[in-house]
Amino acid sequence: MVEYKVGLVGCGHISGAHLRAWARTEGGRVQGVFDLNRELAEKRAREFKIATIYEELEQLIAECDVVDVCTPPQSHGRIARQVIAAGQRLVIEKPLVTDMADWEEMARLLAGSPDKITVIHNLKFSHSVQQARRWVHEGRIGRIIRVQREFLTSPEADRMLAGNSHWSHQLPGGRWFETLPHELYLTHYFAGPLELAGVSTAHTDQAPAGAPADEVIITLKNGQCLATIHFSANCRQNRRVFTVQGTEGTITVDILGDFATLTTSQDRRWKRSIGGVTLLASGATMLRWLPDRSRYFWRQLQGETPHTRIIRAFDEYLQGQGPVPTPLDEVDYVVRNCERIGREIDRQVAGGRVIG
Ligand SMILES: NC(=O)c1ccc[n+]([C@@H]2O[C@H](COP(=O)([O-])OP(=O)(O)OC[C@H]3O[C@@H](n4cnc5c(N)ncnc54)[C@H](O)[C@@H]3O)[C@@H](O)[C@H]2O)c1
Structure with missing residues (x-):
């Protein structure tokens, strides 16, 4: 050892x-x-x-x-x-x-x-993201065509947005830069490297000090897949969801609840009359709920978190038992895009091009 x-x-x-x-x-x-x-x-x-x-x-x-x-x-x-x-x-x-x-x-x-x-890059190691990745590898959703991340919060729910003195407010793009690596490495994990296609910002009269652009939509793409990241500082729901859309199905990951759902039910005329794919998907999710939560709570009881898993992965690497947890190409992709997006948000806010 x-x-x-x-x-x-x-x-x-x-x-x-x-x-x-x-x-x-x-x-x-x-x-x-x-x-x-x-x-x-x-x-x-x-x-x-x-x-x-x-x-x-x-x-x-x-x-x-x-x-x-x-x-x-x-x-x-x-x-x-x-x-x-x-x-x-x-x-x-x-x-x-x-x-x-x-x-x-x-x-x-x-x-x-x-x-x-x-x-x-700890969310790669979360229970729900690992489950989503297994489904993708098993071919359950077909070819990935769309990745969508929603980080919709408010100063009441987010300690970094509260007040006007948190260090994250001084980052490029403000508070969003602090979380942006999560969004980018998750996108990279499922869809590979994508090109930055656009950054759109809005500055409403509710914008808190930490997020001068309180609504942001970032678009990334390659020849196969489109991705969007939506940041909001105005949403009381505190919604942190990651969706992977494939040609055959959809995976939705609730990051805060650490729970993933898979929908592969296809549209049929008879299904519409009983409530459509949404109802069938809910039934399939309920069947998965008990075994998934049992596994999840068992891991929680043992003190397992995404941080314990990524640091253990680092240890396993040093013991010669696994790969590096964050390959350099992933790190490079995240750093380069964070910088470009953060600076673009600042440029739009300073240039007065924000809607407000
Ligand atoms: N991966 C995640 O899920 C996750 C969650 C929260 C925070 N973070 C990251 O962790 C980092 C720290 O965040 P935090 O919320 O713990 O911040 P924090 O403000 O609670 O703690 C930072 C600590 O660093 C100390 N410090 C500041 N500059 C220092 C220096 N030059 N040398 C030594 N000590 C110094 C401060 O005194 C403070 O105690 C950030 O990069 C943040 O983005 C990651």
Whole structure:
């Protein structure tokens, strides 16, 4: 077994999910933590019985084999370059960087060892997305022709949109840039790399500070498939849904409920009279509901989350038991499109081309 020391940087909101995940790996042992806010580092160290609270990032990098970065994205570029230049492995939260120049410099440093970086593209490892992927591989929905992502929320439901001081408001495109990697790697996971075709924004009189473009639709495409991503800061439903449309059926993934549904029922005249494909699909979903939820709750009871699964996948890779969790082409695709979309949203808001 390969054993290695992990140092965690940034002890805020998401760090707990990472520390719980490292405790479930075969080879990773958290050696110490570092945060600019020492009180937060002390709190996490007490909670997870971690021996060392580092005073300096440089010392953590020198003493740990793997550096796990959970700081806001604005600081990622500088920390990541230091880790890679020191020759250590990097596990880092999305968005990887806010600036293409940082990624290009990192990619240059990574040349020859592209497996030194894992970006936390955790939703790929969620229960429902894995189920959706199995259905696609089994050919249940035919050829994928359309991917649609809805992230429709409001300041009441979304801690990052609330108020006017969250760090995500300073990102390119505001708060949307924080979640955009999820949308892009999910699209890539199902439909492969697509070209950015357009960004449309609206600025209503309800726009919160964190989302000056409070309605955004992004379109991506290739010769086979069209994809859209819709962000809204105005929707009280807090709807986070991902739909994969194939030539033979539809998969709908409710990201918050972590539940996937499959509809393959085809239109027939007699079906219309009993309520159509919607009614038949609901029946099929109800039959799946109990076994799926039993599996889901069993995993929840065991403390399994998308974060534990992606960090375990990283550990399995180090043990020689699996592939890298986030291949470089996926990372590159996400970083490049995030930057282009974020800058385009800012350009439209600043240029006054938004509808409002
Ligand atoms: N994958 C997911 O599902 C998911 C969910 C939430 C957050 N995130 C990502 O995790 C990262 C952190 O988000 P969060 O919500 O935990 O933020 P947070 O603000 O709660 O925590 C960030 C912590 O980093 C510390 N920090 C800031 N700059 C630092 C630096 N240069 N060196 C050391 N410490 C520093 C802060 O003091 C703070 O404690 C972001 O990139 C965010 O997008 C991912």
